[in-house]
Amino acid sequence: MTGPDRRTGTRPPVTRRVLGILEAFTPERPALTLTEICRRTGLPMATAHRLVNELVAWGALERGADGAYRVGLRLWEVASLAPRGPGLREAALPFMEDLYEATHQNVQLAVLDGLEVVYLERLSGRDAVHVFTRVGGRFPAHATGVGLALLAHADPELQERAIAGPLRRFTPKTICSGRQLRRVLAEVRRTGVAISDGQVELFALSVAAPVHGPDDSVVAALSIVVPSDAYDPRALVPAVRAGARGISRALGAPSARRPPASAARESGPPPRIAEGG
Amino acid sequence: MTGPDRRTGTRPPVTRRVLGILEAFTPERPALTLTEICRRTGLPMATAHRLVNELVAWGALERGADGAYRVGLRLWEVASLAPRGPGLREAALPFMEDLYEATHQNVQLAVLDGLEVVYLERLSGRDAVHVFTRVGGRFPAHATGVGLALLAHADPELQERAIAGPLRRFTPKTICSGRQLRRVLAEVRRTGVAISDGQVELFALSVAAPVHGPDDSVVAALSIVVPSDAYDPRALVPAVRAGARGISRALGAPSARRPPASAARESGPPPRIAEGG
């Protein structure tokens, strides 16, 4: 990224080059030397040096005792204002904790970005089944519970792109055909939950439900991931659904409003959680 | 910030202006129109427009349906690589969950930045005592449990700055004199835990312990905040200490290494958690 296009002679605007520097940091290489930054961004040393120094001065990057640069705390502070990120997370945490406490498995919260999901939060016990997602990480939507829940309620045009697009296979159980995906998405809309069984790793299964925002559109999805041999997914559905509904209510979703106190019965027939906007 | 210094005629470098735009977003105003951004940064409309567009193109900002700009998910993704931030958080979460589950109160993780603490994580039950910290938020170190725990093991020069500097008062119980702070910090070093009683809000009390990194220096602090009338702080000390030690071990701190299996006794006399670096 931010390739200097040295061949064409065109030079990208400063802003893009600065962002390119940030982009150079990845989960695999969260600490880089100046030289590495240059290699990854294609920037000349002198230029990278200047820009990096400005980033450090502000706190967007930090320089460790070892001389390597890392992403700085200050950047994280600003980023924690992202409304689709930590804001949502904040509202969701108490409900995620409930779910975690009841199961001690992996409880995840994710949003959709393009055809991928981005994980906002994950609670997982030391003894929970291992999932290789990371807070802040991405994953193709079609293969995950949260992804299916989000996709099912996404912009129809986006759904078509997903159905048309290449569907990466992770296991023999991964949804790989457009036809199959279309059927599953319809099913998700009908039932209000998504169940992804062994699609990423054969031994893991996830149950996910959509979370609605203040305008009732689906803004996120809550899921729980368990070992597939030890759980009946149907047993998890009510808990996940209740959690997602709780979060939706905390966000002010009209469809999740608590019924008038007189008639309040939290576990009545789910009043159409699906079929958002 | 990023004031254009229009009077002096000097113009800050592009990078600083871009960062200034990010800085314009605050917890109070996480969504800004272009005009507001201009007011806050002092940038001319045309300039702000161009820079903001570049930020949106990359994903550092997002533009909502209402036309307002917000911090983007992409920025948060990069920021989640900050080692002092989410990296630490990741290692700490399981232990924080244990502590949360045992008490259902507020469990917090924070690092020191200058004379302030930055909160990396907070678990809190719906019925826990209300604390007005926010993940990603800051607070003066001298008034909080985590702050005292961190300060006590910080660079001596920094400690002196804290002792000398003005100490903001929040309640009649807030530590406000340098003498008192010095004494408390020594006490924290001696006992290995910090207890902050009613320093921020009279009815809340926190117990905090330092977390050690791979080089045994103190990198973070773990705390629990409870209503002061319902808990004996001494009862919480072992749990907080154990949690902090667990995190330290997960981070690879030599001082927190589990003793050889033969002699393993997890709850023996605490082998000098304090006295780091």
Place this chain on the structure above:
DNA sequence: ACAGCGCTTCCGTCTGACGGAAGGATCGCC
């Protein structure tokens, strides 16, 4: 119809970003 507001586009000016090159600072090796 017009004023007010916020956003977007245009384009000539000139400044500050650019980066090649030279100069440290450390290492490890012989």
Place this chain on the structure above:
DNA sequence: GGCGATCCTTCCGTCAGACGGAAGCGCTGT
């Protein structure tokens, strides 16, 4: 202790691209 290798830092003349005033656009309210 000389020498190459690696990585970082500083300098400074050049010129491209950032800059921002001004004009235009699309609202909304009166």
